[in-house]
Amino acid sequence: MPFNTLTDFAATTCILFVATAATNGGLTNLVQNGDFSDDTTGWTLESPGDITHESTGGPDGGSFVRLTSTVETATSLTQTISGLQAMNRYTICAKVRGASTDLPPTLTVSNGVQEIPYGSLMVPLNKAKGYLDTVEVNQWVEWRFEFFVGSGSTSVDVALISAKVPQDQGEPVGTPQIDFADIRVFYGRLGSMPDPEPWRAATGGWTQPPEIIIAPEAGGEIVRDGGFTADDYTDKGDENWVWYQCSVIADGGTPFLKADSTDTTATCSQAVEMSFPPNSTWTITCEGKVDENVVGTIALEGEGVPPEATASISAQAWTPYSFTFTTGDAWVNSPNIKISCWKDQGGSAYFRNVSWIATGSEWTATTDLLPVPQHETFEDDFSSGLSMNDWLVSNKGWGGDNGGVWWENVSVVDDTDDGVAIKALRLQANGDLYDGPIVNAGGAKHRVGSAVATRQFFASGRYTVRAKITPQLGACTAFWPFMYQNFYNSQEQYWYEANPRRNTEIDWEFPTDLRTDPDEGTSLGIDPDAIAMTNARCNAWGGQFGGEGGNYGGRKVLVDPDGNVIDLATAANNGKYYDFIIEWNSGEVASDNMLTRDTVGSVKWYIDDTDWAEPVLVDQLDGVSFGQGNVPYRGARFWLGVWFPGNPYFGDAGWAGTPDFDSGACYIASVKIEPISNPRDTWESETVPNRGWATPDEYPDGAGTPQCVGDITGSGDVGMPDLTAVLDNWGQPGSTDIDGDGVTTILDLIDVLRNWGPC
Numbered sequence: 001m002p003f004n005t006l007t008d009f010a011a012t013t014c015i016l017f018v019a020t021a022a023t024n025g026g027l028t029n030l031v032q033n034g035d036f037s038d039d040t041t042g043w044t045l046e047s048p049g050d051i052t053h054e055s056t057g058g059p060d061g062g063s064f065v066r067l068t069s070t071v072e073t074a075t076s077l078t079q080t081i082s083g084l085q086a087m088n089r090y091t092i093c094a095k096v097r098g099a100s101t102d103l104p105p106t107l108t109v110s111n112g113v114q115e116i117p118y119g120s121l122m123v124p125l126n127k128a129k130g131y132l133d134t135v136e137v138n139q140w141v142e143w144r145f146e147f148f149v150g151s152g153s154t155s156v157d158v159a160l161i162s163a164k165v166p167q168d169q170g171e172p173v174g175t176p177q178i179d180f181a182d183i184r185v186f187y188g189r190l191g192s193m194p195d196p197e198p199w200r201a202a203t204g205g206w207t208q209p210p211e212i213i214i215a216p217e218a219g220g221e222i223v224r225d226g227g228f229t230a231d232d233y234t235d236k237g238d239e240n241w242v243w244y245q246c247s248v249i250a251d252g253g254t255p256f257l258k259a260d261s262t263d264t265t266a267t268c269s270q271a272v273e274m275s276f277p278p279n280s281t282w283t284i285t286c287e288g289k290v291d292e293n294v295v296g297t298i299a300l301e302g303e304g305v306p307p308e309a310t311a312s313i314s315a316q317a318w319t320p321y322s323f324t325f326t327t328g329d330a331w332v333n334s335p336n337i338k339i340s341c342w343k344d345q346g347g348s349a350y351f352r353n354v355s356w357i358a359t360g361s362e363w364t365a366t367t368d369l370l371p372v373p374q375h376e377t378f379e380d381d382f383s384s385g386l387s388m389n390d391w392l393v394s395n396k397g398w399g400g401d402n403g404g405v406w407w408e409n410v411s412v413v414d415d416t417d418d419g420v421a422i423k424a425l426r427l428q429a430n431g432d433l434y435d436g437p438i439v440n441a442g443g444a445k446h447r448v449g450s451a452v453a454t455r456q457f458f459a460s461g462r463y464t465v466r467a468k469i470t471p472q473l474g475a476c477t478a479f480w481p482f483m484y485q486n487f488y489n490s491q492e493q494y495w496y497e498a499n500p501r502r503n504t505e506i507d508w509e510f511p512t513d514l515r516t517d518p519d520e521g522t523s524l525g526i527d528p529d530a531i532a533m534t535n536a537r538c539n540a541w542g543g544q545f546g547g548e549g550g551n552y553g554g555r556k557v558l559v560d561p562d563g564n565v566i567d568l569a570t571a572a573n574n575g576k577y578y579d580f581i582i583e584w585n586s587g588e589v590a591s592d593n594m595l596t597r598d599t600v601g602s603v604k605w606y607i608d609d610t611d612w613a614e615p616v617l618v619d620q621l622d623g624v625s626f627g628q629g630n631v632p633y634r635g636a637r638f639w640l641g642v643w644f645p646g647n648p649y650f651g652d653a654g655w656a657g658t659p660d661f662d663s664g665a666c667y668i669a670s671v672k673i674e675p676i677s678n679p680r681d682t683w684e685s686e687t688v689p690n691r692g693w694a695t696p697d698e699y700p701d702g703a704g705t706p707q708c709v710g711d712i713t714g715s716g717d718v719g720m721p722d723l724t725a726v727l728d729n730w731g732q733p734g735s736t737d738i739d740g741d742g743v744t745t746i747l748d749l750i751d752v753l754r755n756w757g758p759c
Contacts, residue, residue, distance in 0.1 A: 027190075028186070029184045030090075030186070030187075031079065031158070032079065034183035034184055035062060035063060035183075036058075036065050037063050040065060043065075043079050043160075044078050045075075046076045046077070047075050047161075048073050049068060049074065049075025050068040050075065051067055051068075051075060051077065052065065052068070058140075058182070062181070063181065064095075064097075064179050065160070065181075066178065067179075067180070068178070069163060069164055073164065074161060074163050075161070076160060076161040076162070078158065078159045080111075080155050080156070080157050081185050084112075084149045084153070085154070086151055086152060086154060087114075087149065087626045088148070088149055089147070089148055089627075090146065090186065090187055090188070091145070091146050091186050091188065091190050092107070092127075092158065092184070093143065093182070093186070093194075094142075094144075094182065095140050095141065095143070095182045096141055096143055096181075097178075097181075098132050098137065099138055099174075099177040099178075100132075101133070103163065103165060103166065103174030103175065104131055104132040105132075105161070106128060106159075106161035106163060107130070107143060107159070107161070107180075107498075109127045109156050109157070109158055109159075110124065110127075110157050110159070111155075112149060112155050112157070113127065113147055113150055113153070114151075114627040114628065115150055116552075116628070116629055116630060117624075117629075118552055118553060119516055119552070119554055124150070125147075125148065127497075129498035129499075130161075135200075139197065139199050140179075141197065145495070148626070148627035158183065160178075193495055194495070204232075206489045207488045208488060209488045210239065211224070211239055212685055212688075213274065213364060213366075214364050214366050214367060214369060215364040216360075218359055219360075221355060221357065222357070222358050223270065223272075223356045224240040226353060226354035226356075227255060228256060228257050233248055241257075241269070243257075243259075243269070244266060245259065245261075245341075246266055246267070254352055256351060257352065258348050259296060259339060259348060261341045261344065261345035261346065262343065263343055265340055265341065265342050265343045266340065266341040266348075267340050268338070268339040270336065270337045272335050272356075273690055274334070274362045275332065275364070275696050276332040276335070277327065277331060277363070278327050278330055279327060279329065280327050280361055281325070281326045282324070282325060283323070283356075283357070284309075284322065284354070285321065285354075285356075286298055286355065287320055287321070287352050287353050288313035288318070288321050288349065288350060288352075289315055289318050290341075290347065290349045291316070291347030291348050291349075293347065294341065295313065295342070296312070296313035297311065297339070298310065298311050298313065298321065298340075298354070299323075299337075299338050299340075300323075300337055301335060301338050302332060302336055303333070304327065304328060306325050306327075306328070308323070310323055313349055318352075330697055331695055331697040337354065337356070366686075367455065369685060370685055371684070371685065371686075373459070373683050374456055374458050374459075375677055377674050377675070378390075378672070379670070379671070379672045379673075380670065380671050381423065382423045382425045382668070382670070383422075385412050385423075386410070386412055390454065392452060392455050392637070392693045393407045393410050393451075393698060393699060394452065394453060394639075394694070395440070395693060395694050398643070399644070399647070401653070401654075402447035402449075402654075403430075403442070403444030403446060403447045403644070404442075404449070405642075405643055406438065406441075406448050406449075406450060407450075408438045409427065409430065410425070410427060410699075410700055411425075411426045412424070412426065412701070413426045415575075415669070416733075416737065417575075418577070418733060419737060422669050424468075424667040427640065427668070429448070429450065429472075429642040429663060429666075430445060430446060430449075431474055432658070433662045434448075434663050435662070436662075446659075447644035449644055450641060451639055452640050453640075454638045457483065458481065458675060459633070459675070459678070459681035459683070460584050460678040460680075461583075461584060461675040461676045462582075462674040462676065463479070463481065463584070463672075463673050464581050464672040464673075465479045465508075465579070465581075465640065465671055466577050466668070466670045467578065468575065468666065468667040468669075469569075469571070469572050469578075470572070471533065471568070471570075471572040471713060472664040473531055473533070473658065473659070473660075474658050474659025474661065475656060475664060476642065476643055476645055476654075477642045478507055478639070478642070479582070480506055480507040480509075480638070481504055481582070481637070481638050481639070482503075482504060482636050482638075482639050483503070483686045484501055485501065486687040503632070504633070504635070505539065505541035505632070506632060507539035507541075508536060509536065509537035509539065509656075510536050511536075511656055512535045512537045512655060513531045513650075514528035514529075514555045515528055515529060515650075516553060516555050517555045517556075520555060521534075521557045524559070526565070531656060534565050534566065534567050535555060536555075536557075536618060537553070537554070538555075538603075538621075539554070540630045551630060554605070554619040556618050558607055559616065561616055566607070572713070573712065573724070574736060575737075577669050578609055580607060581605070582604070582605060583605075583606065584602075585602050585676060586601045586632065586633035586678040587600050587623050587633070587679075588678070588679050588680055589679050589680050595627065596626045597626075600624060600625055600629070601631040601680065602620060602621060602623060603620070603631055604621075635681060638671070642666045644659055662717060663717075709738065709751060710752040710756070711755075712725045718755045718756050723749070729744045730744055732744055738752070
């Protein structure tokens with residue numbers, strides 16, 4: 001999206017007016033000449049460019065305007081919509097057409113909108129939409145989103161924009177042709193969704209969200225639509241089945257699949273998106289028949305599936321078929337049911353009532369179609385390993401040029417916390433100098449981190465992580481509640497916001513610079529431009545509106561109760577754990593359809609230690625009393641991880657620095673989540689919640705893997721950093737006390753020298 005909610009849109013000098021009244025379904029349109037029936041009266045050209053008015057050819061055959069930009073100039077029309085009510089909601093609608101996904105139309109609302117907190121500032125919650133899907137190119141498309149008028153405002157600016165034509169190596173990308181028609185602004189929230197545009201209705205209508213798959217209870221059905229009863233099949237199947245040269249025949253009776261043998265083989269398959277435990281047995285059944293001299297097959301395919309998991313269909317009348325299979329010593333993950341009618345047989349095979357009954361031992365990352373509210377305290381010290389009933393291991397990627405996070409970097413190890421032996425969750429991060437054996441699924445071995453997340457979703461509460469932070473610059477250690485939804489145009493919520501994504505995200509992240517708040521560290525002698533392990537990012541994303549365009553971004557220096565700066569790298573190298581706390585209160589449900597609330601909610605970030613009288617408040621975000629804000633309210637999984645920000649940043653590889661190291665690690669001693677259960681907490685399904693997770697066979701051993709003796713920094717190598725850590729912590733307890741006698745002495749130094757080199 002070319003603009004986000006923190007963008008300062010191009011300055012506009014517009015004619016103020018009272019909009020000519022027009023109605024739409026009983027509502028008054030506040031835009032003057034929004035249908036362009038009177039050329040561009042009421043609109044102001046703000047950026048140089050070519051604007052053409054067309055009296056015919058619009059979405060309903062009427063008028064529209066065409067904006068044409070160049071590689072040097074953008075083109076925009078603006079109008080000030082005045083006579084609005086402060087602290088109230090409005091909806092803007094438009095019909096747009098663009099000739100390229102690289103150069104979509106942009107519709108913005110700014111100057112007079114509600115303000116929200118950002119760091120120590122209040123910033124306007126400008127709204128903008130600027131995206132076309134591939135199928136929408138050269139089609140008239142309906143757009144709609146809501147905005148709130150600020151507390152001291154009675155007007156906003158609406159802008160129709162054709163941005164500068166992007167370039168690739170100096171060559172223009174995209175067609176600079178943007179059309180707008182039927183611009184409307186109405187008071188309040190519109191009561192219903194629009195109907196699909198005619199071209200979209202002719203190709204299936206609005207897009208439906210993907211189905212969420214969960215492992216069934218014992219006796220439940222594993223196969224989706226095994227009776228072929230869906231009503232939205234195409235020549236390629238549907239969301240459950242993918243086929244070639246197949247069709248479903250209903251004829252008023254029991255539906256069945258017809259697979260036609262030609263000069264190519266007919267196939268129909270279904271990915272079974274769950275995992276099956278070792279040494280377990282299941283039976284798959286169906287009814288089948290074939291034409292004369294034709295043989296069909298139904299089989300289960302996938303890594304670890306035994307070859308006998310198949311049945312041949314040869315009867316010419318409907319006949320029951322089945323096959324039984326037993327898994328080996330390993331989990332079987334996401335196998336495929338495959339129906340086939342081989343080529344050159346001159347006929348067809350027929351299948352119906354495909355069934356696979358669950359034993360209750362199957363596993364999916366997500367346990368419920370809708371997250372179950374969690375009201376009981378959750379605690380884990382990893383003394384029993386990493387439970388796949390409680391935790392998910394991530395195999396995902398985000399944040400630019402990096403290798404994502406990978407399951408092989410997750411382990412449970414022996415460590416000490418204040419001289420006490422513990423089990424710790426170790427989350428490894430492999431930097432640019434890494435030359436070890438771990439490679440992710442895409443073949444990357446550099447900038448590969450690790451992360452885990454709770455299997456269940458939590459909302460308002462107190463989240464406490466006792467951790468030893470990854471000490472190297474370039475790797476970001478983070479703890480964060482997170483969930484996302486991508487709404488589809490078949491869902492009402494899609495039409496509320498310019499961006500279809502809704503987030504919950506609250507971050508602890510280390511390290512960072514202080515560029516967005518340079519005064520934060522001045523009195524402490526902290527260089528605001530330097531990325532340092534003394535600094536933390538305290539973020540809250542998404543809140544009540546779409547996307548990541550609006551967020552709270554605190555940048556803070558960490559200090560103890562006496563005001564002394566805490567260096568997390570030094571602390572980690574000395575084996576020091578701290579408690580990192582997020583206290584999240586979503587607040588109350590607004591009494592008048594999300595407009596005003598007395599209890600606004602808040603997010604507080606604390607750091608604590610075992611010998612402090614009380615935690616130190618690092619940062620605080622308070623909600624807003626009206627409109628939209630950044631205090632989230634949707635239940636989320638709680639994540640722990642270390643990853644590599646990878647977008648160039650003031651000469652560094654990313655905002656956490658450049659990872660000029662081999663490998664490092666974050667250690668988690670314990671996690672505690674104490675739900676508060678605020679009235680505003682909601683529980684909504686995440687979009688595709690099962691993807692990007694390690695399978696059960698990829699979890700670390702429950703007993704834990706001992707740490708390499710002498711590898712105090714967790715780099716996978718015993719060397720100078722470990723020797724330095726011992727000398728710096730001489731005579732003190734902590735992770736430098738290798739022999740466990742309670743104090744760092746010559747004996748620990750000898751252990752480092754004895755184990756010098758790679759682990």
